[in-house]
Amino acid sequence: xxxxxxxxxxxxxxxxxxxxxxxxxxxxxxxxxxxxxxxxxxxxxxxxxxxxxxxxxxxxxxxxxxxxxxxxxxxxxxxxxxxxxxxxxxxxxxxxxxxxxxxxxxxxxxxxxxxxxxxxxxxxxxxxxxxxxxxxxxxxxxxxxxxxxxxxxxxxxxxxxxxxxxxxxxxxxxxxxxxxxxxxxxxxxxxxxxxxxxxxxxxxxxxxxxxxxxxxxxxxxxxxxxxxxxxxxxxxxxxxxxxxxxxxxxxxxxxxxxxxxxxxxxxxxxxxxxxxxxxxxxxxxxxxxx
Numbered sequence: 001x002x003x004x005x006x007x008x009x010x011x012x013x014x015x016x017x018x019x020x021x022x023x024x025x026x027x028x029x030x031x032x033x034x035x036x037x038x039x040x041x042x043x044x045x046x047x048x049x050x051x052x053x054x055x056x057x058x059x060x061x062x063x064x065x066x067x068x069x070x071x072x073x074x075x076x077x078x079x080x081x082x083x084x085x086x087x088x089x090x091x092x093x094x095x096x097x098x099x100x101x102x103x104x105x106x107x108x109x110x111x112x113x114x115x116x117x118x119x120x121x122x123x124x125x126x127x128x129x130x131x132x133x134x135x136x137x138x139x140x141x142x143x144x145x146x147x148x149x150x151x152x153x154x155x156x157x158x159x160x161x162x163x164x165x166x167x168x169x170x171x172x173x174x175x176x177x178x179x180x181x182x183x184x185x186x187x188x189x190x191x192x193x194x195x196x197x198x199x200x201x202x203x204x205x206x207x208x209x210x211x212x213x214x215x216x217x218x219x220x221x222x223x224x225x226x227x228x229x230x231x232x233x234x235x236x237x238x239x240x241x242x243x244x245x246x247x248x249x250x251x252x253x254x255x256x257x258x259x260x261x262x263x264x265x266x267x268x269x270x271x272x273x274x275x276x277x278x279x280x281x282x283x284x285x286x287x288x289x290x
Contacts, residue, residue, distance in 0.1 A: 032143055038166060039135045046131055046173050050124045055183055060116055064090060065186045069113035072103045081273040083281040096282040097266040098220025099188055120183045123190065127182035130194040131172065133201050138169050140204050192221035196228065203232075208239060212255045216262035223283055 067088025074086040074093075086093040086100075093099075110119045142165040172178075182190045195218035202211035215232065218225040236255050240248035264271065270278035 032146065032162070035139050035143075038169070039132070039139065042135060042169060042173055043128060043132055046128060049173070050127065050179070050183055051121070054179055055117070055120050055124060058184060060120065061180075061185050063185050063187075064088075065113065065116070065119070067091075068103050068186075068188070069107055072100060072107050073112075075100050076104050076107070081270050083270060083274065083277040086281075092281060094281055094284055095188065095222055096220045096263070097270060097278075098217060099222065101266070102191060102221060103188070119186055123182045123186050126191060126194055127178070130182075130190065130197055133194070133197045134172060135169055137197065137201055137204065138165060138172075140201075188222055189224075192218050192225055194218075195221060196225050203235065206239070208236065208251075208255050209258055212258045213262055216259040219259070220263060220266045 067090040070088035071086050071093040074080045080086055083093060106119060106122060107113050109122065110116075113119070142162065145165075146161055178190075181187045195214055199211045199215035199218060202208075202214060212232075215225070215228075233252075233256075236252045237248065240251045243251075267278055267282070270282075
């Protein structure tokens with residue numbers, strides 16, 4: 001009977017110690033100064049997952065890669081600037097000029113697109129860059145919310161919020177679809193969204209002009225990014241709303257002009273030769289997005 005009581009007391013004591021240690025480290029590591037280490041840990045985890053498990057062990061699926069290389073070949077090898085003549089196995093080219101520039105570089109690096117494993121490694125790097133940017137965006141948003149919570153003298157709630165956000169950041173690394181888009185199917189969507197998230201990160205720090213330039217680069221990879229344009233216009237108008245109406249309109253027009261000029265520069269070889277073909281195919285507005 002006495003031994004039973006001693007065992008029960010020992011178990012209770014051990015449970016209390018574990019609970020104490022958990023609470024101690026739960027609170028200690030909720031400090032935002034550990035965010036950078038948490039992000040680094042997640043990126044390293046994703047690096048290991050992509051390069052030691054997914055790319056070597058999961059079979060690559062051919063969907064659009066061959067068509068991308070054929071579309072690039074029509075421009076880079078044969079010199080066609082008529083978008084009606086740029087075609088692949090899946091149909092005509094329907095992406096703006098930035099797509100051609102990017103995949104021309106990738107085609108050169110991957111032995112005319114034949115070295116699929118190297119292409120997967122390149123897209124893996126792009127994926128890790130995008131993941132890092134998105135994690136930084138999460139951290140920026142999290143800190144704003146935490147700051148508000150602490151101003152309301154609710155430190156326990158702030159600690160819980162931090163770990164909830166970190167759990168959400170961990171879930172970003174476990175998306176089967178994102179891994180598939182980047183390293184198993186080599187879609188251009190991932191490249192376009194990487195530029196978009198970079199522009200969003202710049203907008204968070206009020207780098208509006210540079211952000212608009214990067215946003216336009218994203219549009220040049222895939223036109224679907226234009227779906228974010230109404231939100232960007234609203235943000236630009238709100239950002240400069242505290243100034244005079246003339247200042248607000250002037251700076252909004254300047255930012256939009258940066259977007260437009262970037263498109264004109266990238267599309268110059270095609271706009272100066274076959275402008276109608278370029279505009280009708282690269283920006284096919286009658287095409288369904290969904």
